[in-house]
Amino acid sequence: MVSGSFRAADIERQIVKDLEAGLNDRQLEAVADWYQSPVARKIAAAEIVASDPAMWKEIKARAPALNEKYQGSERARLFDRFDSAARATESAVDTSIAVQLGLATAMAAFSSDSVNYDQLKQRIESQRGAIRGIVEQQVYESYLFTYETINNEEMKQYVAFLESGPGSAFSRVVTDSIQQAITDPIESVGNQMTRFLSPEQSSGQ
DSSP, X not given: OOGGGOOHHHHHHHHHHHHHHHXXXXXXXXXXXXXXXXXXXXXXXXXXXXXXXXGHHHHHHHHHHHHHHHTTSHHHHHHHHHHHHHTHHHHHHHHHHHHHHXXXXXXXXXXXXXXXXXXHHHHHHTTHHHHHHHHHHHHHHHHHHHTTTSOHHHHHHHHHHHHSHHHHHHHHHHHHHHHHXXXXXXXXXXXXXXXXXXXXXXXXX
16 A cells, blocks of 8 residues: 555656756756766666665675774765765655654544644654664665765765755755655555545445
8 A cells, every 4th residue: 555655657757857847957967967977877876776675685784894894984974975965864854754744644543642733743853863863874874885886086076066056956856856755645645544444434334
């Protein structure tokens, strides 16, 4: 039920649509120029491999060794700039909270507890700090794994692109589009849950 609400093709179409609407011609041209460069292609290839869900077990398995390998290194110090420019942790935390709030709101309909939306939001928002700590560590471990074959100069070029005007606009639009594509179907999922958990209401009994 939930998985059917998230389709990669739909997300891709939404990103393309939002990029066309959110970036001007000069920004789109700059983004295209970057992604046609050898460094960008090498980085994109690494990101595609690491984004395969099947790789998550390997990322977690190698995390302790990678954390030790890069402790105190230039690569580790570069993470904060990368994370800020890519909005990786920020977007993941916002999406997690939005999903939790959407599902909690849907489930509240089946509870005798008269918790309203504002109370639910406050409860979930109060967990932001804890969620951020977990997510940031996951993003860092993914960062170390994903870009292991990318040298520091190439990573600096990537971060410089992400920090540039066109790169910043690109990151903002892409992360916002992905977040929207994930959170928008939550209401639909809630309606499906209502019908599933209360079939007598759906049948008019």
